Every structure is written in C-alpha cells, then in structure tokens.
Amino acid sequence: MDIRFFDAHCHLQLDAYKEDREAIVEQMRARGIGAIVVGVDYQTSFAAVELAREHKHLYASIGLHPNHTDEVFDQARYRALVQDPNVVAVGECGLDFFRPEKLDESVKAAQKELFRAQMALAAEADKPLIIHARPSRGTFDAYDDLIALVREAQAAHGAAVRGDVHFFVGAPEQARELAALGFTISFTAVITFARDYDAAIRGVPLASILAETDAPYVAPASRRSARNDPLAVEEVAAKIADIRGEDPEEVRTALVANTRLLFSLPA
Numbered sequence: 222m223d224i225r226f227f228d229a230h231c232h233l234q235l236d237a238y239k240e241d242r243e244a245i246v247e248q249m250r251a252r253g254i255g256a257i258v259v260g261v262d263y264q265t266s267f268a269a270v271e272l273a274r275e276h277k278h279l280y281a282s283i284g285l286h287p288n289h290t291d292e293v294f295d296q297a298r299y300r301a302l303v304q305d306p307n308v309v310a311v312g313e314c315g316l317d318f319f320r321p322e323k324l325d326e327s328v329k330a331a332q333k334e335l336f337r338a339q340m341a342l343a344a345e346a347d348k349p350l351i352i353h354a355r356p357s358r359g360t361f362d363a364y365d366d367l368i369a370l371v372r373e374a375q376a377a378h379g380a381a382v383r384g385d386v387h388f389f390v391g392a393p394e395q396a397r398e399l400a401a402l403g404f405t406i407s408f409t410a411v412i413t414f415a416r417d418y419d420a421a422i423r424g425v426p427l428a429s430i431l432a433e434t435d436a437p438y439v440a441p442a443s444r445r446s447a448r449n450d451p452l453a454v455e456e457v458a459a460k461i462a463d464i465r466g467e468d469p470e471e472v473r474t475a476l477v478a479n480t481r482l483l484f485s486l487p488a
C-alpha cells in the first residue's frame with residue numbers, strides 16, 4: 222500500500238480499541254496511514270508485536286514505561302522479543318518526573334537505571350529508541366536528565382543510540398540539543414489546540430520532526446475529549462506545516478520519509 226502518513230506513536234493494542242480495532246486498522250489502510258504500535262510493559266509489547274504480524278502497515282515497539290513500576294524489567298524476555306522482525310524500536314522508555322506521587326532521588330535513580338538498561342538493549346539490537354520524557358510541573362527537568370543520559374549512552378555505545386523523543390513538551394533549546402544528538406522529536410494533536418510548542422516546531426530542521434497521535438490519548442481540537450485514533454495523524458501533519466509556514470505536501474512527504482529513515486522501514 223502507498224503510505225501517505227505515518228503515526229510514529231500509538232497504542233492500538235490497548236483495550237480502548239477492543240470493540241473496533243479491526244475497523245480502525247482497515248480505515249488506516251484505506252487512507253494510507255501506517256503506524257508504530259508502542260508497548261508500555263511486557264504484555265502490551267507482546268500484543269503490539271502480534272498486531273504488527275497481522276498487518277503490513279503496522280510495526281511494533283517494545284519496552285517498559287517508567288510509570289509501570291509494578292513490572293520488574295526482565296532483560297532476557299525483552300531481548301528475545303526484540304529480535305522479531307516486526308519490532309522496529311525499543312520503548313516507550315525514559316523518565317517521568319510528573320506522575321510519581323513522591324518524586325525523590327531514589328525514584329529518579331530507579332527510572333534512570335531502567336532507562337539505561339533499555340538504551341543498552343536498543344544499541345545491542347541496533348534499533349532506535351522511543352523515548353517518553355515528562356518533566357515535573359512547571360519545569361523542563363526530565364529533558365536535562367534525558368540529554369545527559371543520552372550523551373552518556375552515546376559515549377558508551379556510539380551512534381547506535383538514536384531514536385525519537387515522543388510527545389515533546391520540552392524547551393526549544395532542548396529540542397535543538399536532541400536534534401544535534403541525532404534524535405527526532407515528535408508531536409501529538411496537542412499542537413492543534415495549544416501554542417506552547419510552536420517555537421520548538423519552528424526551531425529544529427524538518428528532518429528532525431515526526432508526527433504521532435499517542436492514541437487513544439489526546440484527540441485533536443476537532444474532536445476533543447473523544448477517544449483518539451491514528452487517523453488524527455493527518456491533522457497533526459497539516460498543523461506542523463501550518464506552524465512552520467511550509468507547503469503541506471512537502472511536509473507530509475518529509476514526515477513519512479523521516480519515519481522510514483529512523484525505523485528502517487521498507488519503502
């Protein structure tokens with residue numbers, strides 16, 4: 222099929238879609254929308270791989286989210302799963318300083334340890350990372366720590382440490398720093414109703430940007446509060462072009478090309 226849009230981050234495997242998953246996947250196919258289905262723990266990672274096996278326009282990412290502290294990271298189990306040809310990335314993994322009820326140094330240290338382990342796994346498998354980074358309220362703290370950890374991992378493993386920083390909510394200079402480290406940043410439909418990220422979107426090269434939905438979360442302005450789905454990536458791509466003041470068709474094709482390049486997807 223001819224891919225016209227790529228949703229670089231969605232969770233189609235979740236129960237939110239248990240009634241109509243196949244209908245949405247078929248609508249995506251009809252409209253030329255491919256997607257990376259992202260796991261947040263072992264069970265959802267496994268389900269992502271199964272979904273990607275069934276559909277040519279879907280790919281899987283496997284990893285353990287920093288908020289899923291009930292699961293102990295079993296490197297061997299993830300290492301076995303990462304070999305599957307439908308797995309194109311490791312994640313979502315990273316740092317979340319927003320969600321923990323009590324954020325102290327031991328919580329941060331545990332998150333960093335878990336993230337380091339997944340960066341090492343990604344480098345070993347030579348697959349990119351899908352990174353979640355959410356700062357504590359009113360700050361950009363998680364991005365400073367993320368940048369430091371990425372530098373440390375690149376010093377140890379080289380350029381094999383690469384990936385996408387999803388749902389970017391950092392500062393424009395942090396976006397530029399991540400782009401300089403070879404990472405892309407991706408934006409959700411939040412940009413259709415919040416203007417906070419316009420400077421970051423304009424401040425990096427188009428080659429450093431991907432479009433995503435993080436569906437079922439954050440529906441676009443056209444249908445706020447409803448469950449989101451990957452079809453909304455069309456609106457995200459159009460809004461990125463609008464914010465940058467660039468030709469929508471050129472931006473659309475560039476966003477698809479950027480996604481293919483990062484995740485080594487066949488043309």
Ligand SMILES: [Zn+2]
Nearest residue numbers: 230259313435
């Ligand atoms: Zn997500």
